[in-house]
Amino acid sequence: MKKTRIGVLVSGRGSNLQAIIDNIEKGSLSAELAVVISDQADAYALERARKHHIPGVHVSAKGYKGRRDEYDALLVQVLQKHHVELVVLAGFMRIITPTLLKAFPRRVINIHPALLPSFPGLHVQKAALEHGVKFSGCTVHFVDEGMDTGPIIIQAVVPVLDNDTEDTLSARILTQEHKIYSRAIQFFAEGRLQVEGRTVRVRDGADKSGDFLTNP
Numbered sequence: 001m002k003k004t005r006i007g008v009l010v011s012g013r014g015s016n017l018q019a020i021i022d023n024i025e026k027g028s029l030s031a032e033l034a035v036v037i038s039d040q041a042d043a044y045a046l047e048r049a050r051k052h053h054i055p056g057v058h059v060s061a062k063g064y065k066g067r068r069d070e071y072d073a074l075l076v077q078v079l080q081k082h083h084v085e086l087v088v089l090a091g092f093m094r095i096i097t098p099t100l101l102k103a104f105p106r107r108v109i110n111i112h113p114a115l116l117p118s119f120p121g122l123h124v125q126k127a128a129l130e131h132g133v134k135f136s137g138c139t140v141h142f143v144d145e146g147m148d149t150g151p152i153i154i155q156a157v158v159p160v161l162d163n164d165t166e167d168t169l170s171a172r173i174l175t176q177e178h179k180i181y182s183r184a185i186q187f188f189a190e191g192r193l194q195v196e197g198r199t200v201r202v203r204d205g206a207d208k209s210g211d212f213l214t215n216p
């Protein structure tokens with residue numbers, strides 16, 4: 001079967017990218033990494049791509065201040081050149097515009113380190129600790145025009161412990177991110193995601209994603 005071609009957008013260390021690479025190499029995720037794109041020249045994620053012989057492209061945002069849609073048009077060009085079918089945002093620190101969303105309708109997904117709709121935006125682990133929540137986690141969702149507002153595909157829950165710091169909570173959440181992102185991509189690749197309004201249903205299928213199952 002033809003593998004879904006994914007394009008991963010990054011800005012930094014790329015640990016989620018690495019988890020996707022590892023799962024593809026292990027054979028537990030059936031997708032092909034077509035390209036990794038970074039808005040930062042020195043993103044370690046680009047280095048990870050190179051090490052695994054995946055095309056890595058730096059698309060500089062210099063000169064595009066206040067012209068986000070023009071920058072996104074550049075991203076669309078690179079993604080289309082590499083025949084990308086699913087756009088995976090993995091720590092990409094820019095707001096996506098309709099220019100990208102229209103080119104990839106219901107084909108852009110993101111991972112967020114909180115249980116949406118709680119704590120959208122940035123510095124969310126700190127915000128969760130300050131709020132005193134007892135559980136946090138992570139969310140994979142389709143991207144829409146809002147900030148972290150699109151239909152939710154999968155979430156994983158982690159406890160917040162009394163002695164947690166931003167770092168310890170972030171690390172516990174990240175471990176789950178690395179599992180559920182590949183799982184969501186596998187569902188997409190198997191054509192099993194059905195969006196009805198805000199609700200995403202996962203159609204039955206031969207579930208090859210058990211490796212990523214975190215919250216039974």
Ligand code: GRF
Binds near residue numbers: 013090092112174
């Ligand atoms: C992750 O916590 C992800 O949820 C958020 O940005 C971080 C990226 O980490 N969107 P990494 O670059 O994948 O290590």
